Amino acid sequence: xxxxxxxxxxxxxxxxxxxxxxxxxxxxxxxxxxxxxxxxxxxxxxxxxxxxxxxxxxxxxxxxxxxxxxxxxxxxxxxxxxxxxxxxxxxxxxxxxxxxxxxxxxxxxxxxxxxxxxxxxxxxxxxxxxxxxxxxxxxxxxxxxxxxxxxxxxxxxxxxxxxxxxxxxxxxxxxxxxxxxxxxxxxxxxxxxxxxxxxxxxxxxxxxxxxxxxxxxxxxxxxxxxxxxxxxxxxxxxxxxxxxxxxxxxxxxxxxxxxxxxxxxxxxxxxxxxxxxxxxxxxxxxxxxxxxxxxxxxxxxxxxxxxxxxxxxxxxxxxxxxxxxxxxxxxxxxxxxxxxxxxxxxxxxxxxxxxxxxxxxxxxxxxxxxxxxxxxxxxxxxxxxxxxxxxxxxxxxxxxxxxxxxxxxxxxxxxxxxxxxxxxxxxxxxxxxxxxxxxxxxxxxxxxxxxxxxxxxxxxxxxxxxxxxxxxxxxxxxxxxxxxxxxxxxxxxxxxxxxxxxxxxxxxxxxxxxxxxxxxxxxxxxxxxxxxxxx
Numbered sequence: 001x002x003x004x005x006x007x008x009x010x011x012x013x014x015x016x017x018x019x020x021x022x023x024x025x026x027x028x029x030x031x032x033x034x035x036x037x038x039x040x041x042x043x044x045x046x047x048x049x050x051x052x053x054x055x056x057x058x059x060x061x062x063x064x065x066x067x068x069x070x071x072x073x074x075x076x077x078x079x080x081x082x083x084x085x086x087x088x089x090x091x092x093x094x095x096x097x098x099x100x101x102x103x104x105x106x107x108x109x110x111x112x113x114x115x116x117x118x119x120x121x122x123x124x125x126x127x128x129x130x131x132x133x134x135x136x137x138x139x140x141x142x143x144x145x146x147x148x149x150x151x152x153x154x155x156x157x158x159x160x161x162x163x164x165x166x167x168x169x170x171x172x173x174x175x176x177x178x179x180x181x182x183x184x185x186x187x188x189x190x191x192x193x194x195x196x197x198x199x200x201x202x203x204x205x206x207x208x209x210x211x212x213x214x215x216x217x218x219x220x221x222x223x224x225x226x227x228x229x230x231x232x233x234x235x236x237x238x239x240x241x242x243x244x245x246x247x248x249x250x251x252x253x254x255x256x257x258x259x260x261x262x263x264x265x266x267x268x269x270x271x272x273x274x275x276x277x278x279x280x281x282x283x284x285x286x287x288x289x290x291x292x293x294x295x296x297x298x299x300x301x302x303x304x305x306x307x308x309x310x311x312x313x314x315x316x317x318x319x320x321x322x323x324x325x326x327x328x329x330x331x332x333x334x335x336x337x338x339x340x341x342x343x344x345x346x347x348x349x350x351x352x353x354x355x356x357x358x359x360x361x362x363x364x365x366x367x368x369x370x371x372x373x374x375x376x377x378x379x380x381x382x383x384x385x386x387x388x389x390x391x392x393x394x395x396x397x398x399x400x401x402x403x404x405x406x407x408x409x410x411x412x413x414x415x416x417x418x419x420x421x422x423x424x425x426x427x428x429x430x431x432x433x434x435x436x437x438x439x440x441x442x443x444x445x446x447x448x449x450x451x452x453x454x455x456x457x458x459x460x461x462x463x464x465x466x467x468x469x470x471x472x473x474x475x476x477x478x479x480x481x482x483x484x485x486x487x488x489x490x491x492x493x494x495x496x497x498x499x500x501x502x503x504x505x506x507x508x509x510x511x512x513x514x515x516x517x518x519x520x521x522x523x524x525x526x527x528x529x530x531x532x533x534x535x
Contacts, residue, residue, distance in 0.1 A: 001036075001041060001042065001043040001044075001069055001070060001071045001072075001073060001138075001141060002043065002044055002045075002046040002062060002064070002069040002071070002072045002073070003032070003033070003036070003043050003044070003045050003046065003072075003073045003075060004045075004046045004048070004072060004073065004074045004075065004077075004080070004084065005029075005045045005046060005047055005048070006025060006029060006075055006076070006077035007047070007048070008048060008077075008079055008080060008081060009025055009077035009078045009079050009080075009105065010022050010025055010026070012078055012079050012107075012110055013025060013078060025076065025077070028075060028076040028102070028129060029075050029076075031129045032073075032075050032076075032101060032129050032134075035129060035130065035131050035134055035153075036073075036134065037153065037156055038131065038152070038153020038154075039131060039134060039135065039138075039153065040143070040145060040146070040147045040150070040153070040155070040157060041138065041141075041143065042143070042144060042145070042157075042159060043073070044067065044069075046064065046072070048080065048081045048083065048084050049081075050064070051064055051083065051084060051087060052081065052083035052084070055087055056087075057087065057090040057091050057094055057096065059094060059096075060091070060094050060095040060096040060097075061091075061096060062087065062091050062096065070097065070141050070142050071096070071097035071098070071099060071138065071141045072088060072091060072096075072097070072098050072099070073099045073101060073138075074088075074098070074099065074100045074101065074104065074105065075101050075102075076101060076102045076103045076104075076129070077103075077104075077105045078105050078106065078107060079105050079106075079107040079108065079109065079110050080105050080107075080108060080116070081108070081109065082108050082109055085108050085113070085115065085116055085119070088119060088123075089115075089119055092119060092122065092123060097124060097138075097140070097141060098119070098123040098124065099123065099124045099125070099126055099137045099138065100120050100123055100124070100125055100126070101125075101126045101129060101133075101134070101137075102126065102127065102128055102129055104120045104125075124137045125137065131153075142186070143186070144159060144185065144186045145157055145159055145168065145183065145184070145185055145186070146183070146184040146212065147170075147181055147182075147183055147184075148181065148182040148183075148184075149179055149180050149181040149182055150179055150181060152174075154172055154173045154174040154177075154179065155170055155171065155172050155173070155179055155181065155219065156170070156171050156173060157169065157170045157171075164230075164231055165228060165229060165230050165231070166185065166189065166227075166228070166229040167226075167227070167228055167229075168183075168185065168226075168227040168228075168229060169224065169225070169226050169227070170183070170217065170219065170224060170225050170227070171219075171222075171223075171224040172219035172220070172221065172222060172223050172224065173222070174221055174222070175221050175222055176221055177221060178218060178219060178220045178221060178223070178462075178463075179218070179219045180216075180217075180218050181216070181217045181218070181219065182214060182215075182216055183214070183215055183216075183217055184209075184210075184212035184213065184214045185212060185213045185215075185229060186211065186212055187211070187212070187213065187231075188208055188213060188231065188232065188233055188234070189206070189213040189229035189230065189231065189232065189234060190203070190206075190229065190230045190231070190232040190233070190234050190235070191203070191204040191206055191213065191215055191227050191228070191229050191234060192204065192227065192228045192229075192230070193225060193226070193227060194226045194227070194228055195226075196226050197458075197460065197461075198457070201228075203235060204227075204234075204235075204237075205234065205235050205236050205237035205238050206234035206235070206237060207234070207236070207237060208233065208234060213229070213234055215227075215234075215237070216237065220461070220462035220463040221462050222461065222462060223461060223462050223463070243534075243535040244532060244533065244534055244535070245429065245432070245532075245533040245535065246530045246531065246532055246533070247426060247427075247428055247429075247530060247531040247533065248529075248530050249424060249426060249437075249479060249529040249530055249531065250529070251404050251405045251406040251525070251526075251527060251529075252402075252404050252405075253402055253424065254402065254403055254404075254405045254422040254423065254424050254481075255401065255402060255422065255423040255424065256400065256401065256402070256403045256408075256411070256420060256421070256422055257420070257421045257423075258383075258399075258413075258416070258418065258420055258421075259418055259419040259420060259421060259482070260416075260417070260418025260419060261316070261318070261342075261381040261382050261383070261418065262381065262382065262383070262384055262385065262386060262399075262412070262413060262415075262416055262418075263379050263380070263381045263386070263415045263416060263417060263490055264306065264379065264380040264381070264384075264386050264394055264395075264396055264415065265377055265379060265394065265415045265490065265494065266304040266306060266363065266377055266378045266379065266380065266392065266394075267283060267284050267377035267392060267494065268280070268281045268282065268283055268284065268304075268391055268392025268393075269281060269282070269284055269287055269302045269303055269304050269392070270282075270302070270303040270305075271287040271290070271291060271300060271301065271302050271303070272300065272301055273290070273291055273294050273298055273299070273300045274294070274298055274299055274300075275299075278303065280303075281305070281391060281392055283392075283495070283510070283515070284302075284375055284376065284377050285375075285509065285510035286510075287302065287375060288373070288374070288375040291369060291373065291375065292369060292373045292375075294369060295369065296369055296370060296371060297368060297369060298368070298369040299366070299367075299368055299369075300366070300367060300368075300369065301364060301365065301366045301367075302364065302365045302366075302375070303362055303363070303364050304362070304363040304364075304365075304378060304392075305360060305361070305362050305363075305392075306360075306361055306363075306380070306392075306394065306395060306396065307359065307360055307361070307393075307395035307396070308356055308357065308358055308359065308361055308384075308395065308396040309358070309387075309395055309396060309397045309398070310358065310384060310396060310397060310398050311358050312353045312356035312357070312358065312396075313353065313354070314353075315353050315382055315383045315384060316351070316353065316382045316383050317351070317352055317353040317356060317380060317381075317382035317383070317384065317396075318340075318342070318349040318350060318351055318352060318380070318381050318382055319331060319336060319349065319350045319352045319363060319378065319379075319380055320342050320347050320348070320349050320378060320379040320380070320381055321347075321348060321350075321365070321378050322344075322346050322347055322348075322376050322378075323346050323348075324338055324348045324350075326367055326370070327365040327366060327367040328365070328366040328367070329350075329363070329364070329365055330363070330364045331352050331355040331356065331361065331362070331363050331364075332355055332356070332357065332361055332362055333362075333364075334355050336350035336352060336355070337350055337351075338350050339351065342379075342381060343417075347379075349381070352380075353382070363378065365378075379490075380396070383399075384396045384397065384398070384399065385397045385398055385399040385400065385411075385412030385413070386412055386413065386414055386415060386416075387412070387414075388409070388414035388415070388519045388521070390517045390518045390519065391517045394414070394415075394519075397412060398412075399412055400412055403422075404525075405422055405481075405525045405526055405529075406523070406525050406526070406527050407443070407523040407524060407525045408420060408483075408524045408525045409489065409521045409522075409523060409524055409525075413524065414489060414519065414521055415489050415490050415521075416485055416489065416490070416524065417485050417486065417487050417489065417490040417491075418485055419482055419483065419484045419485060420482070420483050420485070421480065421481075421482050422480070422481045422482075422483065423478060423479065423480050423481075424478075424479050425476055425477065425478055425479070426476070426477055426479055426531070427475065427476055427477075428472055428473070428474060428475065428476075428477050428531060428533070429474065429533070430474030430475075431474075431535060432469075432472075432533040432534060432535055433469075433534055433535060434467070434469045434533075434534040435467070435468050435469045435472045435531060435532065435533050435534070436465050436466060436467050436468060436469075436531070436532045436534075437449050437451075437456070437459075437465070437466050437468050437479070437529065437530070437531055437532075438463060438464060438465040438466075438529070438530055438531075438532050439459055439464035439465075439526045439527070439528060439529050440464075440526075440527050440528020440529065440530070441464075441526060441527040441528055442459060442464045442526050443522065443523040443524055443525055443526065444483040444484055444485060444486075444524060444525070444526070445484040445485065445486050446458050446459060446460045446484050447459040447464070447481055447482065447483055447484070447526065448481070448482040448484070449466040449468065449479075449480070449481055450479075450480035450481075450482070451468050451471035451472055451477060451478070451479060451480070452471055452472075452473070452477055452478050453478065453480070454471050456468045456470075456471050465532075468531070472531070481526070481529075483524070483525065483526070485524055486522075488522050489521050489522055489524065492509055493508045493509045493520070494509075494519050494520060494521070495509075495515050495516050495517065495518070495519070495520060496508055496509075496511060496514050496515075496516075496520055497514045497515065497516040497520065498514070498520075499520060500520075500522075501514075
């Protein structure tokens with residue numbers, strides 16, 4: 001199906017004094033396209049200039065180049081081109097389907113046209129941009145794909161032909177609810193399910209009925225399926241599994257090992273300018289505004305205080321400062337030596353384990369306001385645990401050997417941005433034909449699953465499931481899960497009350513209206529992990 005793009009109407013309505021009417025036209029077009037997508041109607045947008053050069057009527061269809069369309073839909077508009085009117089009249093005279101939606105155009109090339117009015121009278125009409133009105137107006141238009149089980153239109157599809165085969169991609173745009181679908185493709189096909197992550201190809205069973213090939217699919221939230229359909233009679237759908245057993249892995253009691261340095265964020269400080277009394281502690285972003293307002297050449301100092309509840313000796317503990325060449329840096333009154341970097345070349349590191357004490361510690365930065373001053377939080381990284389406290393009161397603590405995997409932020413890793421390895425032994429009954437490890441909820445960039453020391457695969461997308469059939473054995477099994485973290489809890493935004501907004505920009509990190517002195521962290525871990533055994 002072809003949807004005529006109303007760009008000509010937009011130019012006819014445009015005024016530099018007010019864009020309101022063009023905006024309304026655009027909103028109507030977007031509304032129409034959203035409804036058509038929700039109806040699972042395959043359509044493309046038609047450009048009148050290109051149509052004037054390359055379009056023609058073939059039988060009761062419109063051809064544009066190599067594309068052939070069963071119907072033309074004209075969205076709410078005010079004018080069309082004379083070449084478009086000619087095409088639409090020829091299509092209607094040949095018995096083709098022309099649909100005018102809501103308010104039809106009344107002009108051709110910007111001038112009133114009785115000829116257009118006559119075409120509108122004998123064409124199909126959709127009195128509103130609603131699903132009901134469009135379903136009625138498009139009744140009888142061929143649909144290569146029919147999707148059942150998606151009443152809200154959250155599933156989108158893309159269909160293309162490759163030689164004699166079809167490629168069908170379906171995506172569930174709903175972030176919360178799964179979809180159990182029945183998909184009917186016009187014709188007789190042998191469907192294959194292609195896993196775009198692993199490269200696995202699996203033949204799917206289907207049923208041939210009413211001139212279509214029907215197959216059942218379940219799409220998890222934000223899940224998708226890639227299908228390749230070859231000509232032929234489909235294999236019958238496989239019978240449902242007779243029995244399923246689940247072995248809960250639980251959240252508590254996982255042995256843990258960090259694979260990267262832990263991090264303590266220091267984003268509150270005391271400050272002073274030009275020898276004035278110390279102020280604070282305040283967020284670094286607030287100190288930055290106050291110091292920068294004094295102008296180029298002003299001398300300033302920052303004091304970051306934190307507690308180390310463990311003996312720092314014998315541990316690897318480093319200070320991280322962005323562009324430290326701009327400052328004089330001391331830890332507990334002693335200068336530091338920059339020897340490496342962390343995450344980024346500008347994030348320089350200095351070993352400070354010998355400069356720290358068990359108890360209170362102070363990092364002091366002194367500098368001069370430059371042309372483009374930029375004061376940022378600093379970090380302490382190394383082999384330790386962290387207890388997050390409000391107003392920059394977080395402290396270094398000892399590490400745990402056993403943790404609750406539901407949220408490692410509460411287990412000494414609130415600002416951690418690396419990977420962590422979790423292990424647990426579990427007893428598994430025998431006799432299963434297939435087995436999978438499934439996460440009920442996964443809060444990490446991804447999870448790598450190993451069984452008895454061998455890699456089974458990765459969980460990246462819902463339903464967060466990894467096939468472990470080949471590695472799982474009856475009896476005792478060692479389950480190993482490597483969670484890969486993100487930079488969110490390290491770099492923030494860490495103080496936006498209520499959690500991250502829909503859109504994050506530079507202002508989000510210092511928004512005073514939404515600021516909270518508490519640390520707003522995203523969970524890091526998993527819930528509801530289980531082994532699913534099929535018999």
